Amino acid sequence: MPRTDTMRLRPLSPGDEHVFADWAQDEEFRIANGWPERDRDGHLRHWRRLIDAPPPELIRLAVELDEEVVGYADLHGLAPDTRELGIAIGPSSRWGQGLGQRAIKTALTYGFSVLDLSRIWAETHETNDRAKKLFKATGFIETGRHGTDTYRGEEVSLVQYAVERPY
Template sequence: MQVTLREWQTGDEAAAVRWSRDRAFCRANGWTPDLSAQQVREWWRERGEQAGHLRMIEVDGRLVGYAEWQDVQGDEAELGIAIGDSGLWGHGVGTQAGKQMLAWAFGELGLRRVWAEVHEPNARSLALMRRLGLREVSRNGTGEYQGAVVPMVQFELLCGEKRINRPAGE
């Protein structure tokens, strides 16, 4: 399986419309369910046109998700990864995309610190952050996840820190 990142292109919003029909994806990623296809297309067109830190994730040439640097401030930013094709959850796509995003962050973008926030019950995302070498730094605040208000877990990785990439559960 070949995972690649690329810039947003006109027409990518069609994949977002597909993802928006997957209730599991919407619940896991905080998307509003039951938006019209037109609403989803318009939102993604607008977002894509401003997409300096957004990368689309492809598997073997098929668009399956996106990754982005949010809240870019100076030399730090927040990592976000979403696999829109829920049939690929748990198959390493997020890990491969995350490694490419970290290489971009600490290389071309020149970031010093990356961070992420994960909903505590989201075991896959918690494991992903640990596989990528981010370390847990706090448990502050709450956020909505799958219809419930849950605790948030904060992670970070500093440029030059050794990435351990341990399997989940270790």
């Protein structure tokens, strides 16, 4: 089959849990994304619950490239016009190929056009240079530095970003 290089978002579906459980075996991916250390069955159970009964405040979509799951995008929150964006590209061997930037742009399009959001915000750890670079490259503007969280075993500051819907 010829490669089309098409990226799209779709709802999570049964079977995706196996992809995500595989990513959990990638220690670099797991640590960078703050996933707990569990056995494969534990990860499968976690993802099946999210697929079968997602919390009402979470829209989690699979990111597909040529019909292969390469990540997921979250649009999180209950406000009618704003959501928090989060993405993960997996496994770590896919990092540095531009997929994160494409996934963010695809998620922004979805959020502004399908969900009719007026603002999308994001947050990352001060020491997560990869994420900070991605947000800036996709039009996010730093809006503040509030709070702390553990990242890679260290308590670090959080940096917030936002982007407004283009009119």
